[in-house]
Amino acid sequence: xxxxxxxxxxxxQPLWASTHPAAEVHAPVIKSLLESGARLRGMTVTxxxxxxxxxxxxxxxxxxxxxxxxxxxxxxxxxxxVATASEAVDFAIGTxxxxxxxxxxxxxxxxxxRPSHGAVSLEGVVPLAPSFDTVGWMARSAELLExxxxxxxxxxxxxxxxxxxx
Numbered sequence: 001x002x003x004x005x006x007x008x009x010x011x012x013q014p015l016w017a018s019t020h021p022a023a024e025v026h027a028p029v030i031k032s033l034l035e036s037g038a039r040l041r042g043m044t045v046t047x048x049x050x051x052x053x054x055x056x057x058x059x060x061x062x063x064x065x066x067x068x069x070x071x072x073x074x075x076x077x078x079x080x081x082v083a084t085a086s087e088a089v090d091f092a093i094g095t096x097x098x099x100x101x102x103x104x105x106x107x108x109x110x111x112x113x114r115p116s117h118g119a120v121s122l123e124g125v126v127p128l129a130p131s132f133d134t135v136g137w138m139a140r141s142a143e144l145l146e147x148x149x150x151x152x153x154x155x156x157x158x159x160x161x162x163x164x165x166x
Contacts, residue, residue: 001046001050001094001095001125001126002027002029002030002093002124002125003023003025003026003027003030003124003125004023004026004027004030004040004043005022005023005024005025005026006022006023007022007023007043008020008021008022008023009023009126010045011046011048011049011050011126012045012046012047012048012049012050012057012059012060012076013048013049013059014059016049023124025124026124027121027123027124027125028121028123028124029093029120029121029124029125029135029152030124032151032152033093033148033151033152036151038151041083041088041089042083042088042089044079044080044082044083044092045057045060045079046076046077046078046079046094047075047076047078049128050076050095050097050100050126050128051076051128052075052076053074053075053076053098053099053100053103054072054074054075054078055072055073055074055075055076055078055079055081055082055104055107063078063079063081063082064082065082065085065107065108066082066085066086066108067085067107067108067109068107071107072107073104073107073108074100074103074104074105074106074107074108075098075099075100075101075103075104076094076095076100076128077092077094077095077096077100077101077104077136077138078104078107078108080092080093080094080101080104080138081094081104081105081107081108081110081112081138082104082108084108084110084138084139084140085108085109085110085140087140090139090140090144091137091138091139091140091144091145091148092137092138092139093135093136093137093148094135094136094137094138095125095128095133095134095135095136096114096133096134096135096136097128097129097132097133097134098132099114100136101113101114101136101137101138102114102136104138105138109140110138110139110140111138111139111140111141111142111145112136112137112138112145113136113137113138113145113149114134114136115134115135115136115149115152115153116134117131117132117133117134118134119134119153119154120134120135120152120153121135122134122135135152137149137152
């Protein structure tokens with residue numbers, strides 16, 4: 001769901017992948033992480049069109065929760081959660097519209113965050129519901145969750161959704 005230069009974003013849907021070109025540039029969130037020293041270890045597959053809380057996609061094999069193999073792995077960012085919980089990666093990003101980072105994080109025993117809407121750029125991200133979509137991330141430790149946040153979150157939120165008027 002994130003634009004990665006040279007790769008097609010499938011949105012968990014093979015037809016989508018076959019009808020869209022490879023990204024010419026990284027999404028700003030990817031670029032920020034890479035410029036801060038992160039290494040891209042791989043890309044996971046989301047629920048079809050990022051629309052589920054179970055972690056299922058009929059087009060691909062199921063994600064297996066490494067903490068509880070007989071339980072669900074969570075929502076559309078379940079691949080990110082499984083990769084992180086199984087220690088394939090140190091942290092992962094995902095989108096969270098209605099719990100898609102928080103639910104798989106909790107199911108897989110991770111720390112996960114959904115920041116305020118608009119706090120992290122959605123440019124280069126396949127949308128589900130633009131007025132609710134956010135970029136979130138997950139990690140096995142609160143310390144790493146904070147380190148990723150210090151890279152992705154601005155010091156001061158520049159676009160508040162509400163303001164006090166005197």
